[in-house]
Amino acid sequence: MTTATKRAHWHTRAGFLLAAAGSAVGLGNIWKFPYITGENGGGAFVLVYLACVTFVGLPILLAEVYLGRESQRNVVQTFETLHRPGSAWRIVGWLGLLSAFCILGFYSVVGGWVVHFGLKSVTGALSAASDATVEHYLEELFASPALLVLWHTLFMGATVAIVARGVSAGIERANRVMMPGLIVLLVLLLVRAAAMPGFGTALEFLFRFDFEALSARGALVAVGHAFFTLSLGMGAMLTYGSYLTGPHSIARTALGLAVIDTAVSLMAGVVVFTVVFSFGQEPGAGPPLVFVTLPLLFKQMGGGQLVAVAFFLLVFFAALTSAISLLEVVVAYASERFGWTRRRAALSAGAAIYLLGVLCALSFNLLAEVKLLGLTVFDLLDSATSKFTMPLGGLLIALFYGWVLGPRAVAHTVGRPVSALVCQVLLWSTRLVAPLAVAWLLVAGLVDR
Numbered sequence: 175m176t177t178a179t180k181r182a183h184w185h186t187r188a189g190f191l192l193a194a195a196g197s198a199v200g201l202g203n204i205w206k207f208p209y210i211t212g213e214n215g216g217g218a219f220v221l222v223y224l225a226c227v228t229f230v231g232l233p234i235l236l237a238e239v240y241l242g243r244e245s246q247r248n249v250v251q252t253f254e255t256l257h258r259p260g261s262a263w264r265i266v267g268w269l270g271l272l273s274a275f276c277i278l279g280f281y282s283v284v285g286g287w288v289v290h291f292g293l294k295s296v297t298g299a300l301s302a303a304s305d306a307t308v309e310h311y312l313e314e315l316f317a318s319p320a321l322l323v324l325w326h327t328l329f330m331g332a333t334v335a336i337v338a339r340g341v342s343a344g345i346e347r348a349n350r351v352m353m354p355g356l357i358v359l360l361v362l363l364l365v366r367a368a369a370m371p372g373f374g375t376a377l378e379f380l381f382r383f384d385f386e387a388l389s390a391r392g393a394l395v396a397v398g399h400a401f402f403t404l405s406l407g408m409g410a411m412l413t414y415g416s417y418l419t420g421p422h423s424i425a426r427t428a429l430g431l432a433v434i435d436t437a438v439s440l441m442a443g444v445v446v447f448t449v450v451f452s453f454g455q456e457p458g459a460g461p462p463l464v465f466v467t468l469p470l471l472f473k474q475m476g477g478g479q480l481v482a483v484a485f486f487l488l489v490f491f492a493a494l495t496s497a498i499s500l501l502e503v504v505v506a507y508a509s510e511r512f513g514w515t516r517r518r519a520a521l522s523a524g525a526a527i528y529l530l531g532v533l534c535a536l537s538f539n540l541l542a543e544v545k546l547l548g549l550t551v552f553d554l555l556d557s558a559t560s561k562f563t564m565p566l567g568g569l570l571i572a573l574f575y576g577w578v579l580g581p582r583a584v585a586h587t588v589g590r591p592v593s594a595l596v597c598q599v600l601l602w603s604t605r606l607v608a609p610l611a612v613a614w615l616l617v618a619g620l621v622d623r
């Protein structure tokens with residue numbers, strides 16, 4: 175492995191953990207988790223979700239990090255290195271590149287909305303305006319091609335700038351600032367929430383297991399989210415894992431990662447639902463929860479402007495650290511495959527994804543009528559990746575790890591000698607449990623679009 179020595183690496187193992195946590199903690203934790211929990215009845219959904227993270231998410235996470243660390247290559251060449259040159263498994267890598275490309279296209283647009291609301295809260299436009307005005311901020315934004323594209327440009331520009339600086343000097347450094355910042359902001363918000371009347375109701379809503387409220391559909395949403403929230407199935411964790419060295423156990427790091435990600439989701443859930451219940455609102459508002467419901471409620475609470483600023487800054491950090499990891503998947507491939515400098519790879523990949531993002535942004539207004547399979551560009555990219563390319567990628571990664579690499583890989587993943595039982599559980603999770611759960615997700619997703 176001659177090129178492996180030339181390859182960039184994390185400066186420290188903690189740097190890897192922070193960066194991987196940065197990838198995992200994203201809009202999925204702060205925007206999506208609360209609203210799907212709200213829609214699926216609270217506690218019982220949370221419990222099923224935790225089971226899915228443990229038995230589906232964690233095994234695939236371990237597999238991805240292991241594949242990257244072992245091959246010291248990007249998402250496509252990993253499969254050739256670990257299997258054989260020209261191996262058909264490299265298609266999994268292409269699928270990953272496709273996912274990264276498409277996800278970042280729409281993720282950056284949503285990142286732009288966060289910038290928009292963040293600025294509105296800083297300038298006081300969120301606290302000073304009437305309820306009716308605030309209620310329409312999101313619609314107004316959707317109606318403005320110029321604003322949507324402007325914020326998307328800014329967000330994508332920031333992502334490219336960080337990735338272009340490199341693994342350690344760019345990605346690791348940015349995460350070192352933003353991730354602790356995110357945790358501090360979240361804890362401050364939690365402390366503020368604890369003083370509000372809806373805090374108890376929120377805890378009860380999230381942690382009381384009412385199985386009546388759970389449906390098969392809810393369980394399906396839980397599998398899908400366990401997958402999405404850990405950034406699995408498209409090579410992000412694989413690529414970050416490829417900058418790791420040494421024979422250490424991956425298991426402990428991956429477990430830490432899953433715990434951090436889950437803790438952030440739960441804390442964000444408590445904050446969001448405390449605000450919702452304190453003002454007697456319904457938890458099942460769906461996607462507009464964070465962008466419409468919360469701003470309205472921030473307006474009414476004491477110190478609401480400060481809370482709003484903290485909240486949107488938190489979401490911004492979460493989104494940006496995830497976007498970075500998405501771009502890195504493509505940049506690692508382009509620079510290693512074509513021998514491009516990192517700068518060139520970041521600029522070219524960034525520019526191409528940026529253009530796709532512009533189409534997404536415009537699909538809310540000028541291109542609203544351009545539809546494929548009844549979906550706008552934005553919805554198409556979102557559904558195609560979360561329902562198809564990511565689950566399929568994850569399924570194949572689990573199978574490759576469990577069946578092609580098998581017990582030897584499992585022993586290397588776990589690292590030091592632990593009980594044979596743990597190894598068997600990991601082996602059969604990747605061979606059977608995770609693939610079956612993900613296959614169910616795939617089939618159900620295709621059946622009812």
Ligand code: TRP
Binds near residue numbers: 197402404410497
């Ligand atoms: N995990 C991210 C979140 O919770 C979303 C995501 C899915 C992602 N796949 C990814 C982020 C790949 C980075 C890379 O919001």
